[in-house]
Amino acid sequence: MAYEGGTGSTRAAILKEARRCFAERGYEGTSLNDIAAGVGIRRASLLHHFPSKSAIYQAVFEQALADWGERISKSVDEPADPEEEGWTHVDRVLTEAVRWFAENRDFVRLVRHESLADGSHLGFDLGEALRPYFQRAVNYFEREMGAGRLRKLDPEQLIISGYGAVLTYFSDEHFLRGLLGRDPMDEKAIESRIQAIREFFRAALEP
Amino acid sequence: MAYEGGTGSTRAAILKEARRCFAERGYEGTSLNDIAAGVGIRRASLLHHFPSKSAIYQAVFEQALADWGERISKSVDEPADPEEEGWTHVDRVLTEAVRWFAENRDFVRLVRHESLADGSHLGFDLGEALRPYFQRAVNYFEREMGAGRLRKLDPEQLIISGYGAVLTYFSDEHFLRGLLGRDPMDEKAIESRIQAIREFFRAALEP
């Protein structure tokens, strides 16, 4: 749990703006001036709240991963018709996940920048940190495929493919705008994307 | 066509090393010192061959896109059993493409860094530059799906999904190593990946 002293609001504002900047331009592409300007304070004042640039980066990730963990718990554990199984269950979790990514593009771009880098700015390994979630998903698919409720495919490879197919759309906005010649992030486009992902995975997974 | 004067070999060495560096650490993460050290000359000497850092970056992309165009022509036009159609054709082109990406990971990482960025370092829009290839693929899928030789899905969305699923594996090496707990790029792992991609798309596309 992060320390919350006196005026936590400045710290929160810094984290918010830093997340935006790091997501947009990556670690090297973001300067303390960029963050400070967004918050409305001076560069030196940032370093009253955090000891260094990389400390800000790490704090942004701690918060982002906490949000992610909370969201996972909600979607996978909590509600859910208990008889929900096979494709119906996958479809619901997938759809909720895609909607969350669409609404949290900063998170997606942050993760993608870090995945593409060599991890030297983050104090820990992002892949290792996400491995428990990954393993849980692998176990789920193994069970459902073994029971014949989903088509038999390699679960690890399936999840990696899904990860790439889903996250790329929301991370590479500028590229897709050029490729498609239209705005890939307006409401209608995002809804089309969600439906396309659902149909694609249904075609691949329904036995 | 790029100018080739007297000692083209230094220029070529610079481009080769620059491609490696930009692919590994992106535009901001690469310094002229990094490139110069790899070539075995001094920073100032780079600027005898290219007017600026961004000019080197642009030249790297020109060359990379030329390689890409050449490769596309070979695989799509040239050989091919003329009666090859439907999934059989897609499978061959897909497999050849994935193998090429596996062997040209610098190209993949270069493209992904640029896709994730806002395009301000490149003199042109990468998405627009690739649009003709994209349109050609879209037209192909429309034809085959219309003829009932492939399952009907949205062609644009399908290609974007494939783009994300295929390229992510070869760009996010460090992340995948942490996620899987093993080397995702050894020969066996890559062969498994290729087979998994083929099976996944076969499941989704075979009518």
Added chain:
DNA sequence: GTCTATACTCGGATAGAC
């Protein structure tokens, strides 16, 4: 074509006044 030397800018970080 490559080098050294240098100019200039920017980024991260610290010291100390208010």
Added chain:
DNA sequence: GTCTATCCGAGTATAGAC
């Protein structure tokens, strides 16, 4: 907690000798 002032290193780019 925020500021100004300052230090230091790294980065891009240029000038000019060899």
